[in-house]
Amino acid sequence: MTRLFLVLAVLLLGTAAPAAAATNGIDAYVRAYLDHTGLPGAAVAVTHNGDVVRVAGYGHDADGAPLTASTRLPVASLSKSMTAFAVLQLVEQGRLGLDEPVTRYLPGFRLADERGARITVRMLLDQTSGMADSAFPDLRLSQPHTLAEAVDRLRDAPLASEPGAEFHYHNPNYEVAARIVEVVAGQPFADHLRTRLFAPLGMASSTTVDGPPAGTAGYVRAFGFEVPVAEPDWFTGGSHGVVTTAEDLAKWLAAQRDGGGALSPESAALAHTPAPGRDYALGWRVRDGLVSHTGEWFSHTAAQILLPDGYGIAVVTTMGMALDNEAELLARDIATLVQGGSPEPALPAGVLADRVLAALALIAVGLAVVGVRRARRKLRWWRVVPPLLPLVPLAFLPQLLGVVFAGRRGTYGQVLYVWPGLVAALAVLALAGLTVAVARARALVSGTRARNPEESGETRGDAQWASANRRSGS
The missing domain is CATH 3.40.710.10 (DD-peptidase/beta-lactamase superfamily)
Structure with a gap:
């Protein structure tokens, strides 16, 4: 026993x-x-x-x-x-x-x-x-x-x-x-x-x-x-x-x-x-x-x-x-x-992605500062458009994320729950781009106005010179 x-x-x-x-x-x-x-x-x-x-x-x-x-x-x-x-x-x-x-x-x-x-x-x-x-x-x-x-x-x-x-x-x-x-x-x-x-x-x-x-x-x-x-x-x-x-x-x-x-x-x-x-x-x-x-x-x-x-x-x-x-x-x-393995804790993909997004947002802010300072260089209307491109993914974000999440489409509010870092980063990119676009547009408008008076002055001067020549000739 x-x-x-x-x-x-x-x-x-x-x-x-x-x-x-x-x-x-x-x-x-x-x-x-x-x-x-x-x-x-x-x-x-x-x-x-x-x-x-x-x-x-x-x-x-x-x-x-x-x-x-x-x-x-x-x-x-x-x-x-x-x-x-x-x-x-x-x-x-x-x-x-x-x-x-x-x-x-x-x-x-x-x-x-x-x-x-x-x-x-x-x-x-x-x-x-x-x-x-x-x-x-x-x-x-x-x-x-x-x-x-x-x-x-x-x-x-x-x-x-x-x-x-x-x-x-x-x-x-x-x-x-x-x-x-x-x-x-x-x-x-x-x-x-x-x-x-x-x-x-x-x-x-x-x-x-x-x-x-x-x-x-x-x-x-x-x-x-x-x-x-x-x-x-x-x-x-x-x-x-x-x-x-x-x-x-x-x-x-x-x-x-x-x-x-x-x-x-x-x-x-x-x-x-x-x-x-x-x-x-x-x-x-x-x-x-x-x-x-x-x-x-x-x-x-x-x-x-x-x-x-x-x-x-x-x-x-x-x-x-x-x-x-x-x-x-x-x-x-x-x-x-x-099962006998030895797993190692790893950061979720979203955490790593947020780090990349944060870096991109900081770069965008820096580029925006440079862009505003150089807004008067190479004044062309087409240069206003590229900085506005980040507005496109921000506007269609729920639809774009629907592709990522197997066709499931939500609202902006729901996207903010799922990936707030992406929404914030895109908002910073869009705001930075919009700031540069506005600065370039204002530079174009002010540049155009500055040229018009000069052109008007030159025209008046030419007319006065021609009139004086006609009087002296007579």
Whole structure:
């Protein structure tokens, strides 16, 4: 009996030691990442084969309060995978069909394009409905307040492609899917998630909201400074409205192995399986052997990753959307760490880009000073035009950034959240150019006026000389 206890003790110590090492390694790395990048705060959940490896909060929120494993934070578009789970639950109950048209469950569903009648439930979840930001820029439009309103406003939405033909990441796909859940289940979407998904998984601190609640302020970066900002008011229901904790995210990650009792293992696997030739499944993206998804609010970012060896990683940060999703950067570094690698904290691309933009802005100011001083040299009207060119990208900035951000077009205010450094740098460039253009224009005008009196004087002198000659000749 004593020998048996010794064997069990050795086995327990053998499993506890790697777990403790993993926990210590995660803690040390996340703190090093925050110190190196200036990221104000992050919440992390790591699981392995259903067991919790680490749940913790690091840093602080926008109010200065420490983040913990129980701090409630928005996970943005990680919500899509949860909406997909809710749809699949109804499919398992025989109340929904993935390949049935949306109009079977929402008879009032109409688009401006009659092809919208062919959109199926599956097309909503794998984002091949043909709806797209390029055709219906929902970020720029008046925001709905309920899922019913979100569906109704699509009556003015054209299609960007044939239903089922192309992938377009578009939040309204999941707004419609959530509305289907609401109608078929016969209860508000938030209540359905709470009772049918969150409760069975033990996610007691999780909920879904239709708009940013109070207390969800975060940060944006500008020229290396972290600036606290309130989340702007926009509709989040169904597609990016879940607010949860690191503790609950660990339970969510564990449920991806076999459905966690809320869904069958087969349906859970279906959520992670894209159609042939595609990489987006049902609320999850599958690339390079990783099953993952990211989420972005203007003041927070999130990421979740499932590794082939059984690890699950979720990260939520208090830094808003930018060139890089900082939660994804940190989550991928943690993935490297738990797989035995040695990641090194690196500055996000946006920080490096801001340094370049700051340098360009300073150079522009210097050139503007020189340009104003030399405005009277080589007076030509065409020289007024080149300094005005920076006004062009500033005027069309939301459209230009839409190309960078996969066709998603926002407003100037939203661009200011996403990349304040770019807006500020372009404004400085435009102002510097405008100053030089005005100086050159004034020099041209004053130069023209100065020449006119001289020319008039010369003309009068010539006339007087000619008149005097005529008198002397007579």
